[in-house]
Amino acid sequence: MSWFKELWQNSREKGQYYELQAQKYLVSQGLKPIERNYYCPFGELDIIMKEGNTLVFVEVKFRKNNARGGANYALSAQKQARLKRSIYHYLAAKNLTNQALRIDYVAITGESSPTYNWLKNVF
Template sequence: MFWQPKEWRNSRAKGQHYELLAQDYLEKQGLTPVSRNYNCRYGELDLIMKEGLTWVFVEVKFRRKQEFGGVLYALTERKQQRLRRTIAHYVQKHDLAHCILRADYVAIEGQSVPQFHWIKNVL
């Protein structure tokens, strides 16, 4: 059985844990963190990072098991639409219209040893 700390019984705490793991993973790949958990009326951006001059908006998902296609299929069309709107809101609010932008997806799966799948340009 998968061990979970008491504080993970709250899905938000679990989500933040895996967002930090994803951020650490991406930092090791050369990206620089800018912000986490940006919220607006359209949705939330898990991670905002930069790779050189490119602004990278990262959606992070974790699945313990590979049921229903696993974590690689967890980024639904509806979630992608919300992500587009939220990115557009962030870009407008921070005057990034003339910057290079990219949306990435970090899928984390596994019970004891997390396995990372980094998919660039998901939108």
């Protein structure tokens, strides 16, 4: 059993930990954090960042290993649809129009020495 399992009480805590790690990684790549864990009736936006004038919505997925494709293949069509609806909700709630935006995906694989795969403009 991995000692990592002892760090979290539930999967939400684990998700928040890896979202924070992804945010730190993206900040090191030059992005500016705007908001985390935006909840709406359609779902949750993990991280919202800015790169220049572009609003970047980041979905984060963690998998402990590469079984079944690992985190790189964890973004289902259903999740993509919920993500799009959540983004539309966010833009309307914040009254943002004519805003350049991008949807990125950060796949984190591995517990003790995680690898980060940042995919820009995924859909």
